[in-house]
Amino acid sequence: MAISTVATAPELAAPRRPATAGRTLWRFVRKKPLGAAGALIMLVIIVTAVFANLVATHDPLATNAAHTLARPSAEYWLGTDNLGRDIYSRIVHGARVSLIVGLASTLLGSALGGVIGLLSGYAGGKVDLATQRVLDILQGLPLLVLALVMSAALGPSISNVVIAISVPIIPRAARVVRSSVLSIREMQYVEAARGLGLSHLRIAFRHVLPNTVGPFIVLCTAQLGSAILVEAALSFLGLGVPEPYPSWGRMLSISAAEYAHKAPHLVMFPGLAISLAVFGSNLLGDALRDTLDPRLRGA
Amino acid sequence: MKSYVAQRLAVALLTLLGMSLVIFLLLRLAPGDIVDILFSAAGYVDPQDKKAIMQELGMNRPYWVQYLEWIRGIVTGDLGKSYRYELPTWQLIRPLLPVTLELAALAIVIAVLLGVPTGVVSAIRQDSGLDYVLRVLSLAGLSMPSFWLAMVIILSLVAWFDWIPPMTYVGPSQNLRLHLLQFLLPALAVGYRSSALIMRITRSALLEVLREDYIRTARAKGQTPGLVVWRHALKNAMLPVVTVIGIEFAFMIGGLVVTETVFNLPGVARFLVQAIQWRDYPMVQNLVMFISIVVILSNLAVDLLYGVLDPRVRYGH
Numbered sequence: 001m002a003i004s005t006v007a008t009a010p011e012l013a014a015p016r017r018p019a020t021a022g023r024t025l026w027r028f029v030r031k032k033p034l035g036a037a038g039a040l041i042m043l044v045i046i047v048t049a050v051f052a053n054l055v056a057t058h059d060p061l062a063t064n065a066a067h068t069l070a071r072p073s074a075e076y077w078l079g080t081d082n083l084g085r086d087i088y089s090r091i092v093h094g095a096r097v098s099l100i101v102g103l104a105s106t107l108l109g110s111a112l113g114g115v116i117g118l119l120s121g122y123a124g125g126k127v128d129l130a131t132q133r134v135l136d137i138l139q140g141l142p143l144l145v146l147a148l149v150m151s152a153a154l155g156p157s158i159s160n161v162v163i164a165i166s167v168p169i170i171p172r173a174a175r176v177v178r179s180s181v182l183s184i185r186e187m188q189y190v191e192a193a194r195g196l197g198l199s200h201l202r203i204a205f206r207h208v209l210p211n212t213v214g215p216f217i218v219l220c221t222a223q224l225g226s227a228i229l230v231e232a233a234l235s236f237l238g239l240g241v242p243e244p245y246p247s248w249g250r251m252l253s254i255s256a257a258e259y260a261h262k263a264p265h266l267v268m269f270p271g272l273a274i275s276l277a278v279f280g281s282n283l284l285g286d287a288l289r290d291t292l293d294p295r296l297r298g299a
Numbered sequence: 300m301k302s303y304v305a306q307r308l309a310v311a312l313l314t315l316l317g318m319s320l321v322i323f324l325l326l327r328l329a330p331g332d333i334v335d336i337l338f339s340a341a342g343y344v345d346p347q348d349k350k351a352i353m354q355e356l357g358m359n360r361p362y363w364v365q366y367l368e369w370i371r372g373i374v375t376g377d378l379g380k381s382y383r384y385e386l387p388t389w390q391l392i393r394p395l396l397p398v399t400l401e402l403a404a405l406a407i408v409i410a411v412l413l414g415v416p417t418g419v420v421s422a423i424r425q426d427s428g429l430d431y432v433l434r435v436l437s438l439a440g441l442s443m444p445s446f447w448l449a450m451v452i453i454l455s456l457v458a459w460f461d462w463i464p465p466m467t468y469v470g471p472s473q474n475l476r477l478h479l480l481q482f483l484l485p486a487l488a489v490g491y492r493s494s495a496l497i498m499r500i501t502r503s504a505l506l507e508v509l510r511e512d513y514i515r516t517a518r519a520k521g522q523t524p525g526l527v528v529w530r531h532a533l534k535n536a537m538l539p540v541v542t543v544i545g546i547e548f549a550f551m552i553g554g555l556v557v558t559e560t561v562f563n564l565p566g567v568a569r570f571l572v573q574a575i576q577w578r579d580y581p582m583v584q585n586l587v588m589f590i591s592i593v594v595i596l597s598n599l600a601v602d603l604l605y606g607v608l609d610p611r612v613r614y615g616h
Binding site: 133141143150154232260261267268274276278279 | 313321322326328435441442444446453457458553554556571575576590594595598
C-alpha cells in the first residue's frame with residue numbers, strides 16, 4: 001500500500017507507468033534505505049500472515065504432551081511451549097492476528113478521527129471548540145488504560161479488541177487532520193469552490209479531504225506500531241484476543257513467565273516478533289513522513 | 300500570568316469532570332458485574348441474594364445518583380468502599396501511590412539522562428555513522444514492548460548472575476539497596492522506551508535551532524562549539540523536549556500497567572488490572588481518576604514551564 005502511494009504521487013504518474021513505478025521504487029530504496037528496510041520487513045510479515053498455512057510447519061493449536069518445553073531443534077524450529085505447541089507455527093499464525101487487529105483498529109480509529117477532524121476543522125468556531133474539548137478528554141487518558149477499560153467493558157473478542165484499540169486513536173487522528181484542514185480551508189481554490197456555490201459537505205469531502213491524505217498516511221503508519229503494541233499488552237494481561245487464536249501478546253503472558261527459567265525461548269521469540277513488526281512499521285512510517293510530509297520532518 | 304494560570308486550572312478541572320463521566324459510563328457498559336463474578340463460583344444465583352447484595356453495594360440506584368455520589372465523594376474526600384474488599388477505597392489505594400510514583404519518577408529520570416545527551420550527540424553529528432546507530436537504537440527502543448524488555452532483563456540476570464530481583468515487594472525501610480535494585484530494573488525497561496522518544500525530539504529540535512542566525516552569530520564571535528550548543532542552542536531546543544517529558548510522564552503510568560505485573564510490584568497500575576477483572580467499580584473509577592489527575596497535572600506543569608522557558612508564551616494566549 002505504502003509504496004504504491006509513493007508511486008502514484010501526481011508528478012510521478014507519467015504515461016510510462018511501469019518503468020516510472022520501478023524507478024520511483026529504486027529511488028525510494030536509495031534515498032531512504034531504512035524506510036525500504038521497514039517496507040521489506042512489513043512485506044515479509046504480511047506475506048507470512050496471508051500464507052500462514054503454507055509457512056507454518058505444524059498445527060499452531062495442536063498440543064503434544066511428549067514434547068513440552070522442547071528446545072529449538074530441526075523438528076521444532078523455535079521450540080515448543082508448555083503444552084507442546086510449536087512456537088514457530090504459533091508465531092506465524094500470530095502474525096495474522098496482530099496484523100488484522102493492528103490494521104483494523106488503526107484504520108477504524110484513523111477514519112473516524114479523520115472525519116471528526118475534517119468536519120471540526122472545516123466548521124471552525126464553536127463546533128470546533130467543543131469537539132476539541134471532548135477530544136482533550138479522550139486524549140487525556142493513557143492509551144493503554146483507555147483500551148484496558150474499553151476491552152474489559154466490551155468483553156473479549158477480536159472485534160471488541162479492535163474497537164478498544166481504535167478509540168484512543170480517534171483523538172490523535174482528529175488532531176492531525178484538523179490541523180492540516182485549518183490551513184487548506186484558507187486556500188484560494190476552496191474559496192473558488194465556495195464561490196461556485198458548492199455545498200459545504202461537498203467542499204469538505206471532495207476538495208479539502210484529498211489534500212490531507214499525506215499527513216493521514218503518515219499518521220496511520222505511526223499508529224500501526226502502537227496499535228500492535230497495545231494489542232500485545234492487552235493480550236498479555238488476558239484482556240485481548242481470546243483463545244484459541246494464537247496471539248504474540250498472549251504467548252508472553254503469565255504462564256510463559258512461569259516457565260521462562262526452564263525455557264527462555266518461550267519469552268524471546270514472541271517478543272522478537274512483536275518488536276520486529278513494530279520496528280518495521282516505525283521505520284516505514286519515518287521514511288513516509290519525510291517523503292510525504294516535509295513539514296513534519298524529524299518531528 | 301496569574302489569569303493564565305487560573306484559566307488553565309479551570310480548563311483542567313472541566314477536563315477532569317469530563318473524564319470522570321467517560322470512565323463512569325464505560326464501566327457501566329460492561330456486561331456482568333461483581334455480583335455475577337462472586338456467584339459464578341457458586342454456580343447457582345439466588346435472585347433474592349443477588350438483589351440483597353446489589354442493595355447493600357448501592358448498585359440498584361439510578362446511574363446518575365451513583366455518579367453524583369461518586370463526584371461528591373471525590374470532593375469531600377470519601378471515595379467509597381471497594382466492592383471486593385469491603386474496605387474504604389482510599390485505604391487500599393494509598394499504599395499503592397508511592398510505589399507507582401516512585402517507579403514513574405525513576406523511569407523518567409533514566410529516560411532524560413539517556414535521551415537528552417544522545418539526542419544532542421546525534422544532532423551535532425548529524426548523518427554520521429554514530430547518528431545512524433543512535434537513531435536505529437532509539438527506534439528499536441520504541442518498538443519493543445516494555446514488559447517484554449522487563450522479562451528479557453530478568454532472564455539475562457538469571458543467565459549471567461544467577462540472580463533475580465525479589466519477586467515480593469521490599470520496602471525502602473526494610474532494605475534500601477534491594478529496594479532500589481528492585482525498582483531500577485522495571486524503571487530501566489520503561490525508561491528506555493521514553494528515552495527513545497526524548498532522544499528523537501531533542502535531536503530534531505536541536506537541529507532546527509542550530510540553523511538559526513543567532514547560532515551563526517555566536518559561532519562567528521568565536522565561541523567554542525560546546526558552549527554554543529549547551530548554552531545557546533539547547534535552551535531554545537528544550538521547549539518541545541519538555542512537552543514530551545511531560546506527556547511521557549503521564550503516559551508512563553499506562554506503560555507501567557504491564558511492567559508492574561511482570562515485576563510483581565504492588566502499584567496502582569497492577570491493581571487496576573485486578574480491579575477491572577473483578578468489576579470493582581469504585582476501585583477502577585478511583586484508580587483511573589488518579590491516573591487522569593496525574594496526566595492533567597503534568598500537562599499543566601508543562602504549560603506553566605513554557606512560560607518560564609519562553610517569555611513569549613506569557614504574553615501570547
